[in-house]
Amino acid sequence: MKPRIDPSSRLVLEERALPPVRPTPAAAGGFVELCARTSFSGVTIEGYGAVEGRSLLDARAAWPGAGLPDEVVARAALLGQDTVAIADVDTVAGVVRAHAAGRELGVRVIPGCELLLDEGSLVVLPTTPRGWSNLCAILTLARDGTRQRGLDKDDVEHRLDVVLEHAGDLMAIAWPPFADEALVRLRAAFGERLSVGVTLQDVPEDDVGLAFAHRWQGQGIPAVLSARPLLVDAADRRFHDVLCALRQHRLVARAGQRLLPNSVARQRSHDELRAHAATRVDVDVVDRWLARSRAIAQACTFQLGQLKYAFPVDDDDPCGQLRARAFAGARERYPHGIPADVVAQLEHELAIVADLDVAPYFLTVKDIVDVARARGILCQGRGSAANSALCYCLGVTSIDPVRMGLFFERFLSKERGEPPDIDVDFEHERREEVIQDIYARWGRDHAAMVCEVVSFRGRSAVREVGKAFGLSDVVTGRLAEQMLHGSLAELVGAADHAGDAGRARGRRPAAAAAARAVGVDGDDPAVRQTLAMALRLQGHPRHLGIHSGGFVLTRQKITDLAPVEPARMPGRAVLPWDKDDVDELGLFKMDVLGLGMLTCIRKALALVNDGVSSRAEQAGTPSSTSMPIARVDEADAVATAPAARRAPSAMSAVPLALHTIPAEDPAVYDALCVADTVGVFQVESRAQMSMLPRLRPRCFYDLVVQVAIIRPGPIQGGMVHPYLRRRTGEEPVHYPHASLRPILERTLGVPLFQEQVMRLAVVGAGYSPGEADQLRRDMAAWRKSGRLERHRQRLIAGFEKTGVDVEFADRLYEQIKGFGEYGFPESHAASFAILVYASAWLKRWFPAEFACALLNSLPMGFYGPSQIVADAQRHGVVVRVVDVNASEWDCTLERDGGRSAADAPALRLGLCLVKGLRQDVVTALVAERTRQGSFVDVADVVRRARLDKRARLALARAGAFDLLAGHRRAALWAALDTRPPLFAALRDEPPPLSAPTQGELLLLDYAHTGLSVDDHPMRHVRPALLARLATKLVGRRAPPYVDSRGVTHVRHGSRALVAGLVTGRQRPGTADGTCFVTLEDEHGSVNVIVWGRDFDRWRTTIVSARFLLVDAVIERQGAVVHAIALAVAAVTPSADAFGRPVDDRADAGVGLDQLALPFSSRDFR
Template identity: 30%
Template sequence: IKICSKSWTEGYYFKPRADHELLQKYHKGLIALSACVGGELPQAILNHDMEKARKVIQFYMDTFGKDNYFIELQNHGLPEEAAVRPVLASLAREYGLGLVATNDFHYTRKEDAGSQEIKLCISTGKTLDDPYHFHFANNEFYCKSGAEMEAILGEYPGAIENTKKIADRCHVTLTFGDHKLPSFDVPEGETSTTYLRKLCEKALPERYPHPSGKERERLDYELGVIDHMGFSDYFLIVMDFIHYAKSHGIPIGPGRGSAAGSIVAYLLHITEIDPLRFDLLFERFLNPERVSMPDIDTDLCYRRRGEVIDYLARKYGKDQVAQIITFGTLAARAVIRDVGRVTNMPLRDVDKIAKMVPSGPGVTLKKTLEGSREFKELYESNPQVHSLIDHCLDLEGLSRNSGTHAAGVVICSKPVDDYVPIQLTQDNFIQTQYEKDQVEQLGLLKMDLLGLRNLTVIHDALEMIEKNRGIHLDINSIPTEDEETCRMLCEGDTIGVFQSESSGFTSLLMKLHPDRFEDLIPMVALYRPGPLGSGMAEDFIKRKHGEIPVEYPHPSLEPILKETYGVILYQEQVMQIASVMGGFSLGQADMLRRAMGHKEPEILQKNRDTFLEGALKNGVDEKTANYVFDLMVHFAGYGFNKSHSVCYGWIAWQTAYLKAHFRPEFMAAMMTCYIGDREKVSRYISDTKRAGVEIAAPDVNLSEAYFSVKGNKILFGLDGIQNVGENAVNGIIEARRKGGPFRDISDFLERVDSRGLNSRACESLIRCGALDSLGRNRSQLLAVLPEAMSNAQSVREDRESGQVSLFGDMDSAKTIIYPPLPDIPQNEKIEWERKLLGFYVSGHPLDAYKKQMAQCIPIYKLNSESAKYDGKAVTVGGTVTRVKGTMTKKGAPMGYVTLEDYDGELEAVVFPSVWEKARPVLTEDAAICIRGRVQSNEREVKILADEIIPLSLFHKTVRPPVSAVHLYVDERHENNMVSDALGRILLKYHGNTPVFLHIQRTRQEIRMVPRFFLDFSEEAEEALKGLLGNACVEGRK
């Protein structure tokens, strides 16, 4: 382990290298072989340097001992091997060393040679027809049998025998399950156990002002389990780094995973969720009947995660803290594309084959061959495809590249390389060479520190709220019932809300109609494939709204299932049912929950018998007990960790509350956090503008480095302007801080440090509108810029030479005369904004086509929900940013068009029949509408165009008009929240189509007043259906 680690950390030069000094230091207990023809000894022989060869042998004999150094013989059919073998055998006899027969083993079977060559090409970015691609001389580098080795090296019988003798001498002992926790430094006279209790006792009245026996009993129980299992140090270590983070202003999440079920974690401020209030179970986190390392995962600010890791390295020693490696593998679709590229198969053919493989977790090529008749027929009928897939089957699942685990950090009681081999990351931090599972199996302390952007957003928003409004808001003390927040969520206004941005989640949320924070907790658990696919989510919502009765399998289960309307939603509920009805301890119940997840028949039957026995003792009949056990088994597959649901539901509520009450500050924080993601920021800008919040171009007199808020207006940050560097931004902000707002361009150029403010930066500031507040239009500022810069340079030189002070306050700069020029046209202004800021800020070319765009599906929806739209006919609108013409195989002209709308970008494939008709309108910046079918894979989304027309004509050919819209309202809709939301939707999409309201309870039909008439666009229809349900919205012709 030491040699491997040092070669990666100290000897790395293109490849990890171990030198003689390293071998001398760590030789004990090792056997050394003389290596293949690339090794020191064979190379010396091939170079006819026998003196060096003898020195090499003597070094290894002296280092490892004569009995631990063997001369290696190989025969892969290489002429170099044939040349060195007799010399090696002779030297072995001369020095009395053993021979050993070996074979380089780069692939398992001989027939795998072709796949291994392809894998090398994938790794090096080459193709097989590249004459310089790295490859082996032949196909002999595989795991050969004893008979094969005898056939090629039989003339050296001792060498064959020594192979087994060496193997028999190798003994490695790895200790699994032995926890190697570092000790926490506690005050003198304390142990980790007593100190942990002291801290908890002190915090108890702070968290619970009037602690009852319930809180004290829970605390005593948890501390007893923690002490018995030997994890007091673990809690103190976690508490310490979280305290460090919070005391240094680093945002930490309220909790993550099952740790929120611990009152000890709550008292230590490791979590901010009260486990007693939400009925969370400690045993789901730490089971006293199943010894395993506790797992406290921590969400923290993604920008400052490194600071916490640095703190751990300083506290425990840089050599005792490491990040964890992770390996990217060749997945089913990806391996087809990689092998196709290496073998030069036409891209169109490769794409077609790859798209036949389903996307999603657990998909393999073997399963696809078994489950897809079309895929199997292509495989069996096409020799080229057969060869491609065979290679892919060999390579699928192999590691493609390595990286650093997004969260995992190891803390050891001794240097990390005492336990596992290490290497260095690109930023020179220690990283384990074992993945997280192996690290945990060896008993090392693994912490998951996950950078979560939403925590950064919350932190930045709170700072802006205090600066802009003078309000200091404690985000953990916001009300859990808030009408404005619930109204916003019920309307589907969820862009930017944690875990709620997808249309699927938004739709579910609108059906659920949350009226308090607690309603978001089940949402986190429900919005998963299992509950959605099984109908469990719909059933839950109907029970909540009283559409179907809430029933309990047995009266004793009502206290457990009441909050989820009789549905077993959480893993903790499975545990509680096992305890209350079956008489299990909560520790046993946790193991039962795990067993149900694995669904092993023998274990399930054994647990069923125990459950029935306990239920009978508790007065439950056998039929009911069997029914309940079957329910538990069924729902255990869908059950979610309630502790995690509470934690993430709370973050969702916090972000929703901030957006509902402090939208400008919250959205400015969102834009800053995702500044590198153009599509997301565009989407946030559009959403913010729709809500009536102005977004202004940057302003040197108001803007900060990033997005900021002044009043009810969001200002673009100076740091986001192309060609304006960090030095220039810092100089502008510093000059403004010292001397106040800039009066004119001369004042600006004279006061700002010129080191980062060159003519290109100044021109960019003018063109994007950042100097508009200086009192002149952009044309005038551009015209006088060279003169103003020259004057400012003269003023600075005079100031540095002391001349300015001789004349007191006399203005040494020449007066700038502005020419009477008209301002730059609006369309040119917004194009410069886009070029220099990456986004349209003060306007958008599509603003002139708002009605037409309302009929189109936003591109971000196609990109974010590609699986939903794959193969479906859609209509998109936007401006053309790129047109590329090409030819089909038959020589017909076709092309590719890149389309951009308010929120995203999409490529359209335009085949010859459409290309010929549409070519006249396909010019850059043209506003067009494309109808076609979506084609998506894991890498990209495209639209295959069926029709392309100017956007101005789109309304004439869009969906058939309706003469009236009929909305059907039943009892579940009859509340203020729904009626308010309905009114807002009708006003938002106001038009000329009459709206009729059908009240099912009274059987009334009401014609709405013209103020509530509708422009029945697809977007309006989607909003109404999201609020009322698909069956409750009807457009009549």
């Protein structure tokens, strides 16, 4: 990977003059830094090692480095050093990144660690793979020991005895102060592999360190000199202060001696370090100390690339077993005979699998999928694995890659020589069952999850750095609110570019202006430092989390390869490396991913089948018959003719399953064409909804295109509009060359998928399949590695030789860079398209069941409960409020007796929506209601269900007691009555309480369930809106105001005022700063587009307002309607818009301030 810094910009020397000393050779025989730290130092699962309560000495010992691993390696390269050791405190989380950077820059990286023992600090460096295994064991046992003794999981407790037991093939450097007795024991265990460390950092402790080194040298332990660098260069000191303050939970201004006293502790060249040390020590002694660093480095021959990984094997002949299971699966997939081209493809793939010795991996994934399905868990492979006929025949994926003409080398190739990577989605609520099955089968000695490096991003960086500079939570919260999707760099960059010229013109920089707009003094030095240092902090590790599902399985003990940490989540063991790290080392990773839509589909199908069974029993019809259609596999929709439209009434006795959903239903595509897709997988975003009426999908492959087209690859490559024009006949279909037509025919001559780019490189530019895959890898990492540019001339020259138009080659190259941001492989899009169709089918024919399943599967998707319920109501679903006598934990369907079979059931909201209410409380309540019958009043509920005050108030505020108490105020009064049962007979009559107003109920509903089934905030805001803000916003010539229904009738190009509750903001990184805002009223929603040039003007309003009024130009493209913002204003509800709080004790503070209103927006990139 390319270094994240420009090394040439970071050479900063100490100001004071150094005496001349004899020059010595640099790289080949010179000094090697053996104790470099990075910002990964001390980072653990879910936090840093505990620093806050440490003594001053211990806090200093735990100081992190200021540079990322690749920055440290890049600096070493700039200084002419051929080797550097990374020795972060108590972790090896950053060493793989350093190893990758070293491979790119020609620097050998020694992976090590600094262990903080009670007796002192010890740097250990492995000399062999066995030494590395010993280091991994030390780290694993330290973490495991804290867990067994009930210590904080962020603590690391290294015991000297453990280190001594695992001293084999490790070099060790003891740093002063180190206990004499312990050092004697270390010398006995390590022998000549032990050294004492010397560093001179112009601090009083230097004298102690020199005395320590001289004393132990006299007893036969050699000394080694190190800069012991914490800084990449001197300019990092201020940033290092911030890092230390964050980890110690202190203010920078009050950290005092817990911060670096100077910038001497930085990476240094051989000559600079030698000259600096020679001011205190005889130069001959210095040279011996420097030479010792080179001798230690030469002894440490181990590098991470030497790790020998082996996947578990359960069969003596895994290749034979894989062949047998693949062809058995093929016979099931193709019951009328396996086509010849499928046989040929299976043979081709089996040969590659045998050459790469990865058959056990395929068998393992197959076993995991089979076990999950046996449990009734929906699952489906996706990603590049869907290019494999083996995966399809094994039942891992659902797309027939031969029929679709997919490109196997996108998944696996001999030339690449890398392990396969199969991603499998499982129901997100049941994924933990699968994870525990894996641990149970392979054991925690051979299975661990990869981590996710959680880095500081805009908002979190601003909040944390602001605390370190003494800003209040209110101020940092207001600043962070402006950081909409990575805009911190925009603000700080704008401030830098404005500079003195901007101030001379009387304008404040954008950062100061944005801060001032939210009531923060943008010229305050603490605010400006916060923004600058927060920008510097972005990308540095905050903590290590658990990856969404990446597993590494090993034949050898896993701690021979990496240390393992216990995660906070019970039953999890985690490696300190992320998915890119394990890929770098060639470890096989298997992704056990959670997908909410699979959960939703399974629940919806169960509800449909329950309803069909109920109607069948009422009608006396057997319910065990299969659906009266031919069995259609999920992917068969690609090639089958449209099936007959089947209304629910024709399915009176159907055990419906994902693979039996009727294919190619015209009614489903009709709904998709008008963007009726709230809750539908992958096509529910505003961008996708806008595209659907333009693309107008009419078959399964159209959905594949729909899923993939709203991605940076096609967008940045300028492929979207040509495809749409060709699809509508506005532009003729054209192919850049006849030889490329088979590749581009299905997408009308326009490349939309990664596989097409790879095939174009093979056919049009002469790449081999392996080289084409390298192109794919380079385009996936072009921003980091910079390796993509080497393909440009080869592609253009190759296309020219073939006779392909040069303009097409240039466009293709731009698209390749877009794919580097985010582009779908065709196989991945096809896998997702299956779920698009299934969810759209369920929504079209069973809206109540689908909405119920969506609500019971949250959180997922773009919409919250309020939007899902409102959409269901617009589709004719009757929605009923939470009720202690009718609701269960989940939302349910109520099929009232006497209704016709064709009638849809009513949707009863579940108590899971009540904020602050625990599931175990609801479980007990429902069990009591089932056992003893309905509750008669609030006191009856409290007594029988044994509700505590928190549960009583939660249910009362949410309206679950309304039918028992008469209205919400009476329910709250009853819930607050804490009289014990013994005195129930003495209960006084409740005081006469007036019923709350509709506005008061609305606030309570939104505050405590997130929605209202019979009201909307805009009904209360609109009267004041029209009277007060229209003239203020646009002057006397105000255009007409229209609601979400009326906007569909406004002529194209006309102005109108639109307003609503802000329910969504989306600012994609590829949209040139454009922000998409969704405004909702009681009738629907309006999509507002704020161009990037205008966003900064209205940033504060857009990101903080709960209600917006927009003066807009209405644009229509067929059925697509957009409101292009000309001006934006926040709508502040009048003081009487919603009425007073229902209960001052329960709801104190609920006012009309924008931040206090209980309405929230879901914001996305």
